[in-house]
Amino acid sequence: MSTQPISAATETARRTLHRWRRHPGVRSDDELTLGERAADKMRNGMGSWTFVFGSLVFLAAWMGFNGNHGFDKYPFILLNLVLSCLAAMQGAILLIAAKRSDQISSELAQHDFETDVRSRELLEQLMVNFEALTAQHNELHEALAKVNAQLEAKS
Numbered sequence: 611m612s613t614q615p616i617s618a619a620t621e622t623a624r625r626t627l628h629r630w631r632r633h634p635g636v637r638s639d640d641e642l643t644l645g646e647r648a649a650d651k652m653r654n655g656m657g658s659w660t661f662v663f664g665s666l667v668f669l670a671a672w673m674g675f676n677g678n679h680g681f682d683k684y685p686f687i688l689l690n691l692v693l694s695c696l697a698a699m700q701g702a703i704l705l706i707a708a709k710r711s712d713q714i715s716s717e718l719a720q721h722d723f724e725t726d727v728r729s730r731e732l733l734e735q736l737m738v739n740f741e742a743l744t745a746q747h748n749e750l751h752e753a754l755a756k757v758n759a760q761l762e763a764k765s
Contacts, residue, residue, distance in 0.1 A: 646710060653707035656700065
């Protein structure tokens, strides 16, 4: 098993991935619609260990209170109905959450593209400036060589 150290860039990227809400290219808080905020909350809620353990506690409590003579006779028909409805709703919720995740990825990609375009424009401008400075340097170098030649001729 390899225990290679994680590079600083990889560690920073991993920490940033979990804080995408702070990313300048992703809408957050007041910029989101009510449905988008709800999708984020449901995704974060239903995709958590709290939800899993809460569901297990709910099922155990249902079975414990029901026993052999409880309110849900005939091997847990009402519980089966509740779980079927929950499964049906979870399918829709998961699709909504996936759509929201795609939207976030799209916003991040758009921001990255715009940043790349601005960087390219800046690099092109720097290249033009560098070429102008190089030409100016060459002219000054030639002028200095002429002045040195004139000084040598006089001495």
